[in-house]
């Protein structure tokens with residue numbers, strides 16, 4: 584299939600992207616941030632959290648914590664379901680981005696739900712066991728966070744990713760060689776595997792990533808990227824992901840998150856000392872206080888969101904510059920940015936405040952600007 588190159592923006596898609604991005608942002612803020620906060624507050628003030636806790640004690644025996652967490656997660660999922668369905672299915676179809684029928688969407692939805700039970704129930708149960716064991720539980724929680732994250736980083740490409748994606752080895756020999764040449768050039772010897780994930784049966788969006796650690800390390804390319812982009816463009820995307828890998832960005836974020844745990848839990852303890860009796864909760868070790876614990880951490884997350892996103896954009900820019908240094912393919916990188924923006928219907932220049940608080944990546948307009956600036960500064 585011939586791929587048009589260099590890609591230029593489709594003005595129609597630029598217009599649609601503005602509306603699409605805006606609605607997605609509003610939906611995201613409402614469904615993933617505000618709605619859970621309201622849900623936690625309602626559970627606390629209505630006494631419903633205490634009622635679920637009483638029920639769990641009566642019917643769960645020693646398993647009252649996992650039973651509470653199970654009921655809690657189920658209720659939260661039900662509350663979020665209508666808007667999730669609208670945003671991820673109805674809205675995506677409206678803009679021609681989704682290739683899933685309703686059954687395929689539901690299948691993914693239930694897989695995600697099952698996975699959240701499998702992961703969250705034991706983890707939250709473990710947290711409450713830890714709280715009951717030692718007054719310094721939050722220090723252990725911070726250390727355990729790193730261990731658990733590393734474990735999930737390892738199993739992600741082997742166990743979790745394949746639950747949602749059909750994958751196959753990348754067989755395009757010419758392109759494989761180009762990718763391995765880049766890895767070689769940048770001194771990365773221990774990545775041996777490139778997989779292609781079948782995104783096209785789900786959506787028309789393109790992406791790529793590095794996943795795994797140790798023996799599970801690999802490059803994952805979405806088939807939408809492999810089929811819809813030129814070899815040079817794919818190379819710049821892989822080089823960008825390689826930038827994250829070489830800069831150890833996943834580890835940076837894991838350490839930052841783990842450093843946040845101790846102060847966040849100290850705030851949580853202070854809030855419980857003051858307010859838990861208001862809601863009829865025994866203290867931080869009482870499972871009925873889970874909504875209060877999550878409420879406080881959600882509010883802290885909201886407050887820290889701006890600086891965290893700013894740091895993320897800084898890491899993204901560093902990965903872009905790394906890609907330019909690795910490939911020197913300025914035009915391909917610009918073309919690829921434009922093509923990705925149109926394919927994913929992302930607004931290429933949002934209001935600076937929206938970008939500051941909500942965007943993990945710099946807007947495409949800025950990415951192109953600093954790519955061109957790099958070209959100016961590095962002209963031979």
Ligand SMILES: [Zn+2]
Nearest residue numbers: 823827899902
């Ligand atoms: Zn990136």
